Amino acid sequence: MSRAEIFNRIRTGLKVGADDSARRAAVEARLNARARNLIPQRAQLPAEELVQLFLNMAREAAAEVIEIERREQLAAAVEHYLQAQGVGQLVSSDEELIVALQWSHDNGIVHERRPARAGDEASLTGSFAGIAETGTLLLYSGAERPTTLNFLPDTHIVALRASTIVGPYEDAWQQLRQATGGQMPRTVNLITGPSRSADIEQRLQMGAHGPRNLVIVLMHDE
Amino acid sequence: MARLPEFDALRDQARDLKNHILEHLDLYLEVFERNVTANGGTVHWCRTAEDARRTILEICQQKEAKTVTKGKSMVSEEIALNDYLEANGVRPVETDLGEYILQLRHDHPSHIVAPAIHLTLEDVSEAFHQAHQRPKTSDPAALMREAREMLRKQFVAADVGITGANFLIAETGSTIICTNEGNGDLTQTLPKTHIVVSSIEKVVPTLEDMTLFLRLLARSATGQEFTVYNTLSSGPRRPGDQDGPEDYHVVLVDNGRSDMIASEMREMLRCIRCSACMNHCPVYGAVGGHSYGWVYPGPMGSVLTPQMVGLDKAGLLPNASTFCGKCEEVCPVRIPLPKLMRHWREREFEQHLSPASVRGGLGVWAFFAKRPALYRLLTASGSRVLRLLGGKRGRLAKLPLAGGWTDHRDLPTPSGTTFMQQWQAQQKREHRS
Amino acid sequence: MPEDRSRPVVGLFVTCLADMFRPEVAFASVKLLELAGFSVEVPRSQTCCGQPAFNSGDRADSAAIARQTIAAFDGYAAVVGPSGSCIGMLHHYPELFSEEDPWYARAQELKSRAFEITDFLSRHLELDKLQSRFQGKVTYHDSCSGLRELGIKQQPRELLAQLPGVELCEMEEAETCCGFGGTFCVKYPDISNRMVGNKVGNIRNSGAQTLLGGDLGCLLNMAGKLKREGVTIEARHVVEVLADMADIPAIAEAARN
Numbered sequence: 001m002s003r004a005e006i007f008n009r010i011r012t013g014l015k016v017g018a019d020d021s022a023r024r025a026a027v028e029a030r031l032n033a034r035a036r037n038l039i040p041q042r043a044q045l046p047a048e049e050l051v052q053l054f055l056n057m058a059r060e061a062a063a064e065v066i067e068i069e070r071r072e073q074l075a076a077a078v079e080h081y082l083q084a085q086g087v088g089q090l091v092s093s094d095e096e097l098i099v100a101l102q103w104s105h106d107n108g109i110v111h112e113r114r115p116a117r118a119g120d121e122a123s124l125t126g127s128f129a130g131i132a133e134t135g136t137l138l139l140y141s142g143a144e145r146p147t148t149l150n151f152l153p154d155t156h157i158v159a160l161r162a163s164t165i166v167g168p169y170e171d172a173w174q175q176l177r178q179a180t181g182g183q184m185p186r187t188v189n190l191i192t193g194p195s196r197s198a199d200i201e202q203r204l205q206m207g208a209h210g211p212r213n214l215v216i217v218l219m220h221d222e
Numbered sequence: 223m224a225r226l227p228e229f230d231a232l233r234d235q236a237r238d239l240k241n242h243i244l245e246h247l248d249l250y251l252e253v254f255e256r257n258v259t260a261n262g263g264t265v266h267w268c269r270t271a272e273d274a275r276r277t278i279l280e281i282c283q284q285k286e287a288k289t290v291t292k293g294k295s296m297v298s299e300e301i302a303l304n305d306y307l308e309a310n311g312v313r314p315v316e317t318d319l320g321e322y323i324l325q326l327r328h329d330h331p332s333h334i335v336a337p338a339i340h341l342t343l344e345d346v347s348e349a350f351h352q353a354h355q356r357p358k359t360s361d362p363a364a365l366m367r368e369a370r371e372m373l374r375k376q377f378v379a380a381d382v383g384i385t386g387a388n389f390l391i392a393e394t395g396s397t398i399i400c401t402n403e404g405n406g407d408l409t410q411t412l413p414k415t416h417i418v419v420s421s422i423e424k425v426v427p428t429l430e431d432m433t434l435f436l437r438l439l440a441r442s443a444t445g446q447e448f449t450v451y452n453t454l455s456s457g458p459r460r461p462g463d464q465d466g467p468e469d470y471h472v473v474l475v476d477n478g479r480s481d482m483i484a485s486e487m488r489e490m491l492r493c494i495r496c497s498a499c500m501n502h503c504p505v506y507g508a509v510g511g512h513s514y515g516w517v518y519p520g521p522m523g524s525v526l527t528p529q530m531v532g533l534d535k536a537g538l539l540p541n542a543s544t545f546c547g548k549c550e551e552v553c554p555v556r557i558p559l560p561k562l563m564r565h566w567r568e569r570e571f572e573q574h575l576s577p578a579s580v581r582g583g584l585g586v587w588a589f590f591a592k593r594p595a596l597y598r599l600l601t602a603s604g605s606r607v608l609r610l611l612g613g614k615r616g617r618l619a620k621l622p623l624a625g626g627w628t629d630h631r632d633l634p635t636p637s638g639t640t641f642m643q644q645w646q647a648q649q650k651r652e653h654r655s
Numbered sequence: 656m657p658e659d660r661s662r663p664v665v666g667l668f669v670t671c672l673a674d675m676f677r678p679e680v681a682f683a684s685v686k687l688l689e690l691a692g693f694s695v696e697v698p699r700s701q702t703c704c705g706q707p708a709f710n711s712g713d714r715a716d717s718a719a720i721a722r723q724t725i726a727a728f729d730g731y732a733a734v735v736g737p738s739g740s741c742i743g744m745l746h747h748y749p750e751l752f753s754e755e756d757p758w759y760a761r762a763q764e765l766k767s768r769a770f771e772i773t774d775f776l777s778r779h780l781e782l783d784k785l786q787s788r789f790q791g792k793v794t795y796h797d798s799c800s801g802l803r804e805l806g807i808k809q810q811p812r813e814l815l816a817q818l819p820g821v822e823l824c825e826m827e828e829a830e831t832c833c834g835f836g837g838t839f840c841v842k843y844p845d846i847s848n849r850m851v852g853n854k855v856g857n858i859r860n861s862g863a864q865t866l867l868g869g870d871l872g873c874l875l876n877m878a879g880k881l882k883r884e885g886v887t888i889e890a891r892h893v894v895e896v897l898a899d900m901a902d903i904p905a906i907a908e909a910a911r912n
């Protein structure tokens with residue numbers, strides 16, 4: 001009932017006539033073109049400068065960034081961070097990059113691969129892209145990538161390949177469409193810094209409901 | 223906006239894009255619905271607030287839900303969802319920190335982005351102390367930890383999660399929420415059922431088009447470069463997924479919006495609920511959000527509320543503006559808010575809804591203003607009377623009928639003869655000489 | 656003054672408030688326009704710009720007043736007034752007519768010739784001609800309509816910068832509404848009072864001794880509040896200073912003997 005009524009009202013309001021082909025064509029064209037709107041100049045830097053812009057913007061958004069030269073250093077960098085913070089537990093995704101990690105096992109850190117639960121201290125996931133314009137990470141869900149890892153633990157550690165850093169969001173959409181064959185994943189997360197709220201007397205506090213710490217491990221060789 | 227020199231150009235594009243969307247609203251909604259369905263979700267169409275409340279309750283009842291968690295949603299405030307669920311045996315738990323505080327205090331939002339902006343630290347501290355039965359603290363960080371801990375249990379226990387949506391993307395059949403806390407993500411990921419409640423004008427064609435609005439939204443709302451969590455949802459759990467909701471519903475609310483398409487109020491449908499207009503409004507700043515009497519405060523509320531609750535009830539709102547124009551200056555989609563408020567005043571005038579004193583006074587004034595010679599007489603005598611009242615002090619502290627002015631400030635008085643009188647006398651003198 | 660036909664003729668839009676409350680503002684405007692090389696006439700058939708009707712939703716009366724104003728100022732090289740608000744209203748006139756209505760084109764044409772005084776002077780006055788004995792620290796309130804409808808911001812400041820005795824001390828939130836808003840201030844006195852209260856706080860903190868502005872409505876409002884709070888800062892229309900007429904009593908001041 002409601003549906004027909006709503007559409008009728010809209011069409012009457014728009015004075016849509018019997019021949020609707022021009023409007024349909026316009027909509028079709030816009031959806032197919034996926035044209036980009038204006039993209040800020042600052043997101044259109046040469047590739048070398050994009051990494052630096054990403055780092056600056058991510059840090060400004062209060063993310064911690066650890067830079068490593070090679071992928072082989074990832075496990076050690078993560079363990080080092082966890083030990084320094086006194087964190088004894090890590091839950092991880094089933095992504096290839098993460099599964100392949102060689103943990104040292106002599107530091108007492110408990111490793112598990114599963115979705116997150118309330119009470120988890122830290123999580124480790126990969127990421128699909130970094131967006132330099134605002135220091136934003138793009139992650140998406142899938143069988144190996146439970147979404148809860150991005151939100152429930154106190155600390156979220158994200159491995160990011162330098163080669164996946166793009167300038168504007170639009171580049172990331174394009175790559176996402178390619179990677180997923182045009183089928184939108186169930187959940188796409190754009191994450192810019194750790195959780196925060198200013199709802200108590202407008203004073204900014206970090207760590208509202210999502211992670212208090214967002215740690216990006218940037219792998220320069222990848 | 224020094225860091226985004228393109229801001230104004232983005233605003234122009236956003237305005238034009240919204241106009242294009244509204245011209246093709248039915249078609250984009252059709253595409254959106256088709257793609258949500260293809261993703262395995264269900265779209266529900268609701269003409270009225272009542273339809274929407276009932277639809278949501280029915281989904282909750284089907285799932286035998288006892289507790290629902292809620293992300294911040296102004297549409298759910300608009301349809302007064304919480305009271306309705308509560309009355310029907312379903313307990314809603316607000317999870318946005320501001321909304322949570324309000325719920326504990328049985329209070330209502332006074333701002334569309336920072337709902338608890340009217341409360342002090344002490345208010346929050348007291349509300350938590352009462353509700354959580356913990357020792358009282360006035361440390362904001364400790365209060366936030368307390369809320370985090372309390373709400374964790376609710377997130378996990380909830381049967382249904384309800385969020386709003388900032389935009390609906392036709393191309394992909396996705397909805398997006400933009401939050402800084404991450405509460406919306408926990409709300410929609412942990413329970414078995416995710417209900418998105420949104421309104422029909424929020425549809426955008428493509429991800430690229432959504433991006434244009436995202437660039438404007440955070441900057442206009444909180445001054446951030448980007449909101450912390452922008453999350454796109456496209457249907458329920460996929461095969462192999464280890465988490466995420468099993469059911470995904472989008473409840474699309476009209477509630478008067480389709481009527482705005484044909485009226486002068488169409489431009490208001492461009493609104494992306496960023497709150498810039500109220501953040502910069504000196505009237506909002508002076509009176510606060512609750513004075514607006516309904517869900518939407520500030521200039522956008524002064525335009526929307528008469529549409530949604532009736533001009534006879536909300537006619538004061540579009541009148542309570544100096545037309546200073548600051549709202550229009552900051553609006554990211556360039557809504558001419560003063561012009562729309564003026565349209566309401568015109569409607570009110572046509573329908574004889576404005577108070578008799580206003581119409582009466584205006585009528586007398588307009589009669590003279592249309593008759594220059596009489597007007598001269600009127601202004602000359604007015605000037606003389608005020609001059610006599612003011613005497614040598616040059617100002618009045620009390621003036622009958624102008625209490626609105628003189629209660630708070632002195633009324634500077636005129637010098638006694640009008641410029642027109644003096645000018646004519648001078649011209650005559652010069653003519654003679 | 657003998658009519659000097661070699662000079663372009665400007666029609667002065669007096670504005671109700673200048674007419675009734677402060678004729679000196681209109682005289683100062685005439686003086687400045689003559690200094691800029693124009694001869695000035697004051698059409699007798701002008702009344703109010705119609706803004707009170709327009710903002711009260713009374714389109715019929717607004718349109719009637721608009722037609723009268725358009726006719727009154729036919730043929731002048733320009734229409735100039737000492738108020739961004741009233742001149743801004745003249746710029747709204749085309750909205751009152753449908754595009755087919757012959758008055759629409761006339762309204763557009765009037766709009767193209769209608770200027771707020773400081774805007775007009777900054778376009779036409781050779782700046783070094785300005786001379787004023789005024790000495791002191793001033794602060795400038797940007798009235799809303801002038802600022803947002805006509806883009807008046809730098810013009811009065813440029814003109815004031817020519818006067819060696821003037822030191823401009825900008826206040827915080829110079830662009831925030833003072834709470835006048837025409838009938839708003841009597842319809843919503845409490846809100847208006849809070850707004851003008853904030854404004855007065857900013858004026859005091861600026862360190863200026865004189866408040867200047869381009870709209871008498873706002874100036875009457877702020878001057879009234881300054882007086883009520885016992886603040887000794889004077890309020891004047893900017894043209895009084897520019898025309899070297901600041902020896903008359905300030906707004907809301909008693910006549911000097």
Ligand code: SF4
Nearest residue numbers: 493494496497499553
């Ligand atoms: S009217 Fe404009 S400024 Fe106000 S909330 Fe809507 S989009 Fe933002």
